[in-house]
Amino acid sequence: MANTIPPHNHCMICMKAIPTSETLCSDECKQKYQAMLKKKKLTLLFLWIMIIAFIAVLFFVNI
Numbered sequence: 001m002a003n004t005i006p007p008h009n010h011c012m013i014c015m016k017a018i019p020t021s022e023t024l025c026s027d028e029c030k031q032k033y034q035a036m037l038k039k040k041k042l043t044l045l046f047l048w049i050m051i052i053a054f055i056a057v058l059f060f061v062n063i
């Protein structure tokens with residue numbers, strides 16, 4: 001255990017080593033991260049719409 005690596009984080013986008021106080025290395029990665037979050041949110045919203053539509057169809061068929 002001669003070469004102990006100092007505490008550090010890795011950028012969530014490009015996996016580059018960064019200080020522990022940071023989660024992303026650059027503005028470019030921050031933008032990519034924001035875009036990823038937006039995409040995730042949209043996917044989730046779409047899933048919910050599909051579930052609600054499915055329930056609505058079942059409801060109407062049963063009546």
Ligand SMILES: [Zn+2]
Pocket residue numbers: 011012013014015016024025026029
């Ligand atoms: Zn990065």
